[in-house]
Amino acid sequence: MSVRLKLTLSYAGFLMVAGLLLLAAVWLFLLRYVPDRGMLYNPDDRPAGVFPIRSALLEVFAPRAAAVLAFLLVFGLVGGWILAGRMLAPLTRITDATRSATHGSLSHRVLLPGRRDEFRELADAFDAMLARLEAHVAEQQRFAANASHELRTPLAVSKTLLDVARADPHADTGEVIERLHSVNARAIDLTEALLLLSRANQRSFTREPVDLSLLAEEATETLLPLAEKHGVGVETGGDAAATGGSPALLLQLTVNLVHNAIVHNLPDGGAVRVTTGVRPGTAVLTVENTGERLTPERAATFAEPFQRGTERVHTDHAGVGLGLAIARTITHAHDGTLDLAPRAGGGLRVTVELPAVSPSSGTP
Incomplete structure (x- = not known):
């Protein structure tokens, strides 16, 4: 019945x-x-x-x-x-x-009129779920389209190089091989970034106690040669900030933020500051870099996949446009938040807040 x-x-x-x-x-x-x-x-x-x-x-x-x-x-x-x-x-x-x-x-909404009762609350919750689902599907469609385009580009370039080399038997094969190597390396970087995104989204990792201050030191030491190459000074500071999660993913998060701050900087005399600390219930990692003045609306788009901020990128380190997108995905997979905000004097400030845990037990 x-x-x-x-x-x-x-x-x-x-x-x-x-x-x-x-x-x-x-x-x-x-x-x-x-x-x-x-x-x-x-x-x-x-x-x-x-x-x-x-x-x-x-x-x-x-x-x-x-x-x-x-x-x-x-x-x-x-x-x-x-x-x-x-x-x-x-x-x-x-x-x-x-x-x-x-x-x-997914654009259809219930929009139930009348006073707020149990049915109205159910309809409003359903509308909110549809809105989030529609936004998520749209983001996934944009991501799939951008990923397909990015993956197609190195393949098309490789095909063009091979066609040119086959058409001209007397061409310099050393130059062709060098360009093919560069294109292939970019395709590998992009594929690894996509796999990392997928792994972070699935949350298929074991949570362990992690100190963000130690990750910040390791990331800056790893990227110090890159910073010296670009003439960017890197400074670290702050207190111990214990959280729980995957040490490998959180290190990748920190490396991506510091790498982004170095290559998206002033052409000369830039600076990067990495700090860690603890707020009530959260462990905080902040990465700041100098650069051009940004609006809050433009800064918020940098975490979208394949958004490189082309006006600020050094031509020799354009990346694959997934650095901040990966950082945001890793943050969300660890139940944290990632905030992008312009600095008053120019540049970008990235603040990551993760649930704080006891360093010894790894519990909140």
Whole structure:
């Protein structure tokens, strides 16, 4: 049976039970206060015999009680059907929106009017879920399109180089091999970045206690030659900041942020500052770099996949456009937040907040 029919039968059944109880109460009242028999009198006030009052009352009461019960049954069924339909109307709208979503129409919303009740809260929660799902699907579609384009580019370049070399047997094969090596290395970097993104999204890692300050020191030492090459000074500081997660992924997060800060910097005399610390309940990693002045809207787009900030990138280290996207994915996989904000004097400030844990136990 449908829910509407169940509600209708429940309403009608309750009404019938209430009617029966009321009629039973009336009958008990009559039995208590009405005598069983009464005297019949002639016109001259002489007794003419005994009259069974209760039997006569039952003959009058029973058909009228049955009529009342029949009316309550019909009224309960019709009224229950109408009331159940009105009460279930919001569920019908939510069901229609669900069907639309299953057919790929994620833009449809319930938009349930009226006062805030349980159905309104359910509809609003469903609309919010659809909005997040639509945004996620759109992001995944953009990512797939960008990834396909990025992967196609080195393959197309390799094919062009091979076609040119085959068409000209006397061409310098050393130069072709060198260019093919460079293109192939870029394709490998992109593939590894995509695999890292997938691994972080799946959260397939074991959580261990990790000190962000130690990761910051390791990342800056690893990238110090790159910083010297670009003439960028790197400074580290702060306190121990213990969190829980994958040491390899969190190191990759830190390396990506420091690498991004070095190569997206001033052409000469740039600076990078890496600090760690603890706030109530969170371990904080902050990476700042000098550079051109940015707007908050533009800075927020740098964590999107394949957004390289081409105006600020050094031509010899353009990367694959996934550094900050990977950092954001790793942060979210560790139940943290990554915030991008422009610095007042120019450049970018990246703040990562992760759940703080006890260094010894690894528990919050």
